[in-house]
Amino acid sequence: MVSNGAGASGRTAELVLFDIDGTLVHAAGVGRAAIEDAMIEVYGTPGPIDDLPFDGMTDPQIVRTLLRAEGFSEAEIAPGFDRLWPAYAARLADEIDERRERMRPTPGVPEILDAIEAEGAALGLLTGNIVAGAEGKLSAVGLWRRFSFGAFGCDDADRNRLPPIALERAFRHTGTRYGPGRTWIIGDTPHDIECARGSGLSVLGVATGRFSVDDLRRAGADEALPSLGDTRRVMSALASA
Template sequence: MTDSANGAHPMLVLFDIDGTLVHSAGVGRAAITSAMIAVYGTPGPIDELPFDGMTDPQIVRTLLRAAGLDDDEIRAGLDRLWVEYAARLGDEIADRRARMRPAPGVPELLDALEETGATLGLVTGNIEAGAEGKLSAVGLWRRFPFGAFGCDDADRNALPPIALERAFRHTGRRYASRRAWVVGDTPHDIACAQASQLPVLAVATGRFSVDDLRRAGADEALSSLRDTGRVMSLFACA
């Protein structure tokens, strides 16, 4: 079924997680640091690397290459690393859950989108276990029936097509390009949407300002998702 086939204009909205949906109190960085020490003996120069917009596999490879490990050494430990990371992430979430929260306006926006019949999904650099842990901690995981994750591909630009295919499997519908939005908070989110010719709404709830996000090419950029009506109007005008 396509948009034109049924005469309707359904919307698909694909959300980033960290800085966009959730402020996660540093649980991911803490968990990956301890997991890398356990598996590789070093987290590399982790304090010097901004994670914003990077996939989890990209983060790990960047840090370990900087620490002098070759790709074969890195590959040999990856399966164990993700098991360790998931376990340690659970511990970090348990310790910091009270400081984790949805980003401003997120629950209200998700409610409004669902009321219009929109389909919600994820495009995130988190591996799936990390996405589930962070979103479950703030009561949002069940809002997203599918997504594309860092464990699907280390290249973030490869993730929107995966999400679109999973949206089709979930709904039986192919979404027209102007009806499938990406929402994120970094230039990497913008670039990945542009690589698939999808419109992108960027929000300055992470490390980047509205001006930064506009310069990076966002179709729309807002300070936050707090104004539900304004966000919904932007989507409706596409």
């Protein structure tokens, strides 16, 4: 359970699901660069990639959005996915090798993961990254092994359908059924908040991406903080409902 950080009992989170980009990691643009190169290799174009904010989108959603903007039909897009994702994984590995020194966890991440685990809560991922992207980015900053399960963009292109997948995998891993009142999602975009709300889960917004604390509050976050850097404050937030 996640207590309020002061030893008091009360309503607690027992499962915490983290977004990756902008929430756990500043990835120095490796994902965007890898998707661009892979799309050029497979489809001949990355579409209007410079005009599309990726924040909160799943990887398949990003690709479809860009290609549809270029006039591709679904019948033209879908067959390329079998080639696209291996190409993306290979390009991502190259980009990480080149930019590793610029990649870093967001403030307070190792400490908050330690604190949540110390309280006996489970840690999982809920991310738009495909598995290869999640593993590559988190491994580069020493965080991949902190998470034993999660839901990913390759499970469903619609982020709002990922929470039930994450909850089922949490059950398989821990033997515990989690649901509303026991689960928090932590993310840095309004898409994370919409995703949590769609499944009745609590959501903590962190302003370590493109959106401010006020933006995240207006989007409907239960709690919103500047970052995960104040461990006690984050734990207090996760003890509320």
